[in-house]
Amino acid sequence: MKTVLATLAVLGGLGAVAGGATVAFGLYNVSARAGHLPPVYWALHTTYLNAVDLYSGAPETPAPDLGDPALVELGARHFETACAMCHAVPGRERSATVRGMNPVPPHITDAVRDWSSEELHWIVFEGVKMSGMPPWPSSREDDVWAVVAYLRAIQTGEVTPARQAEITARAEMDAPEGAAWCAGCHGGTQAHVPRLDIFEADYIEAALLAYREGWRESGIMQHAASELPPEGLRALATWFAGRKAPPGRAPAADPELIAQGEALARAGTDDVPACTACHGPGPRDLGGLGGEAPEGRFPPLAGQDAAYMITQLRLWRDGVRGGTEAYNLMRVAARELEEADIAALAAWYATLDPPGGAAGEKTGGRGGAAPNPLRLPADH
Template identity: 80%
Template sequence: MRQRTRTVLYTLGALAVAGALAGGATVAFGLYNVSARAGHLAPTYWALHTTYRNSVDLYSGAPETPAPNLDDPALIELGARHFETACAMCHAVPGKERTATVRGMNPEPPHITEAVGRWSPQELHWILYEGVKMSGMPQWPSSRGDDVWAVVAYLRAIQNAAITPERQAEITARAALDAPKGAAWCAGCHGGTQAHVPRLDIFEADYIEASLTAYREGRRESGIMQHAASELRPDELRDLAEWFAGHEAPPKSSGAAGSETLTLGEKLARAGTDDVPACTACHGPGPRDLAGLGGEELEGKFPPLAGQDEAYLITQLRLWRDGVRGGTEAYNLMRVAAQELEEEEIEALAAWYAALDPSTGEIAAPGEGRRGRINPMRLPADH
């Protein structure tokens, strides 16, 4: 019995040594053919793909940032525009094919209509945020996980056959504008009709330029905006900022005036403390008092907020509260101001500022809201 046990152990030991020597020789002498043209052996492909699927299943638990409404059309459009510039070069989009060069990659990036498969929203979020090693699939270019959901919403719409080639072309159409480089594409989201992103026409040029620079240099977090800003040269940022800031903010109407939420929002915005000035002191409406904060040297560093998008303001206040937002001057002041805000207070502040007319600083008259209306900056060239 003991002799048999020793024989088994010796055999296993010999096999382990032989395996180690074979593996070492494969690495040392380059015995494994890494040619993309040769491809993987069938067992190797099976092992890699099965490991990939099981790994996603194991690690893709509930994300730290909860999913928003993934059926929100504005969120889907935002994801579609980001995908068009950041992902379509490998995965194409509905109605278009991958290039011959992309199809020559190994592993071959699947067309997006195939890639979405049956992945759950949580699994799609994990794949987009984490990336996949040795596959050409990059990680999300930011530590923020919340803006990944826009792309997840778009991919779910593809799963549900809601993104036809015609719809894809409509979402990503670029207007024919007499404007600086990049303005036509930026206007698709920032032209005044898109939720979840800021209106740039109510910002000052200095603030827009500072924000783009912070995104480009990685000092401000957003996978979507860091990618967009990285496609611009530093000397192009000023012209783009001045072009957007030079558009007059259109009047806004709202039917929410007089609600308890707006009352709370105004109270919070106008109430300062010994440590933190009132929101209105820096962001309006009305005269902004920067005394004690650096005075004139901070002009253009505190953006006006009247008429800004509500969903965008909620997201930004959460980021300030959680210590994620930064990158521009005086960001430490905002972190202090927001660190103790409750969710109800964040929503009230955002609702009040969003309900204001950007031109007058007053609650807009009841009526049809600005969001969802056609903006001339977004009309396609052949409209």
């Protein structure tokens, strides 16, 4: 027994010396052109498959309807600018440079394999070590589902090369730099994203800056804002705020649910004002809570997308959003909301005509904003 232990100790010592020499003298060839030995490739890939299987349990945020066309489109538009440079998209090939990477990022039609939704969510959110694939650029797990919905649509063959080109096409428009790209989601996607045509310019600009600097969480929007030139944020905000808002696009909702939402929105407490005091409709007055005009701090919500409002109210309630005094007020206002309350509030606000549309005028914040005659089609 002593001989066996001594032999193992000697072998371990020799291994440590060999490893130390490899590191100290640079004996291992790190050239990507040289690649790994076949057994190393096998070990890395097998470890990857088994690790995904082990760690990809049920995400904290439950999956929404992954067949929702709007969710698929949102994921496709994000993937186009954040992921396609390595994995390409249906109907497009990877560049020669990408095909020279080690390991080679698989084409997206191969990468989706037969992964489950939970496994895809884990891979996109966590990233993969030693592969060049970064983690999701935000701690929020919920907006990863848009990309998962897109990847699942590739698995099922719903996203064909023609459909891919249709989703990610950018309209020509006389607008500030980046507007056509932003309008792909905030004008084309029918749910899950906020309507910008009902916001004031100050609020849009502040939100873009918050995403760009990482003060506000969203993997999709943090990436989008980082792609925009900081000096152009004001022009973009003014252009979007200046568009005349068409009527709301809310789906049919239960009249009882809508009535419940109105009652909740108009009921204030000793701790927080009514929702309508800060977000409308009608005069927005903070009363004794500072007396400052709410424009640029509290966005109007009449006519806003219901799915987007549900997500944001959950984030407020769960403490994911925060920062300024206004944000602290929203955390207090939302912390007691139940899921039924959130659904009711979103349903009521979504049925209202937006400011600047049939219900009245919308302010543009500092400097104002004239309506832009080059608007997206009304059905967008």
